[in-house]
Amino acid sequence: MNAWNEKYLQVSLLWFAESARNKADPSVVTKDDQEAYLRQARFAQGFIREEEPDPPMARTYSYQQPHALPKVQRAFDRTYATRGTQREPAAEPFATATQSKHMDHGQPTQTTSPLAPQGRSSGQIQVTGQWDKTPIKLSFDPDASGEAFYQTFFQWAVKRKRGADLDRERTTLWLKASKATPDTQAYDLELKEDELEELWNTAVEWIQENKNTKAPHLYATVEMEAG
Known part of the structure; x- marks a missing residue:
């Protein structure tokens, strides 16, 4: 610690002691005194760091978004898909009707043959x-x-x-x-x-x-x- 910093700390301590003696109860330190002391202490600390020849550099980390675990990701995907389906309930009937109307004629379709009437047939x-x-x-x-x-x-x-x-x-x-x-x-x-x-x-x-x-x-x- 250099001479300037040592002198500054001595002045600060004397000021704090003098302020305490001027009060009716020397053991009580007001909130204003505490805040003033803290401001001075922060100032002194910053002043001291500025005079350090090679202050250590704080290590910096590039922010990387954490990757979700596979199970968590799959659960998120299912939840997102479910919410997306719930938001569009009216689209499904329209899609079903459209598919029924525009069927692929290249694929065979099942048709229900009418049942023959009971009783006498036309060949009787x-x-x-x-x-x-x-x-x-x-x-x-x-x-x-x-x-x-x-x-x-x-x-x-x-x-x-x-x-x-x-x-x-x-x-x-x-x-x-x-x-x-x-x-x-x-x-x-x-x-x-x-x-x-x-x-x-x-x-x-x-x-x-x-x-x-x-x-x-x-x-x-x-x-x-x-x-």
């Missing part, structure tokens, strides 16, 4: 006719087997209380387009089990070629051989 053949005094009214699927046709006819006979009279080995159905069609143009369809299965495809071909275009498609009569 409707038959009317007469068995003695019993009117005939039934329908069958020509794509089914000959045995399926017989079961349809048998169920109708049972419903009309003619099941006991039906003997398929002795029964022949005469089919024609309408009641007015001449009997010479009728087709004889025997219900014998073996012959029905064997000749069913031929019978279906005749039915498709000769049936009426509108329902009822066929007119049938029943012939029973004497037993």
Whole structure:
């Protein structure tokens, strides 16, 4: 410490002691005295540092933004993406509608086929006719087997209380387009089990070629051989 600084500190201490003695209570130091002393001390400290021949240089650090840890960064990205989505809730319906309207025609799309109506299909053949005094009214699927046709006819006979009279080995159905069609143009369809299965495809071909275009498609009569 040089002579000037030593002298300055002595003056400061004398001034502080003199100020304390002038008060009624020498042990009490006012706030003004403390502030004045601190200002002088800071001034003295700065003055002393200026006279140091080689004052040490404070180490400086370039500010670098800390890199977020991977987990923290991923959490931040998810939060940011969620907030971005919540800010634009109305955009999603519009985008969905736009995508539905402008679909890529190069990609196959699934379409829901309408269900076929229950009950009779358009391929059903409707038959009317007469068995003695019993009117005939039934329908069958020509794509089914000959045995399926017989079961349809048998169920109708049972419903009309003619099941006991039906003997398929002795029964022949005469089919024609309408009641007015001449009997010479009728087709004889025997219900014998073996012959029905064997000749069913031929019978279906005749039915498709000769049936009426509108329902009822066929007119049938029943012939029973004497037993």
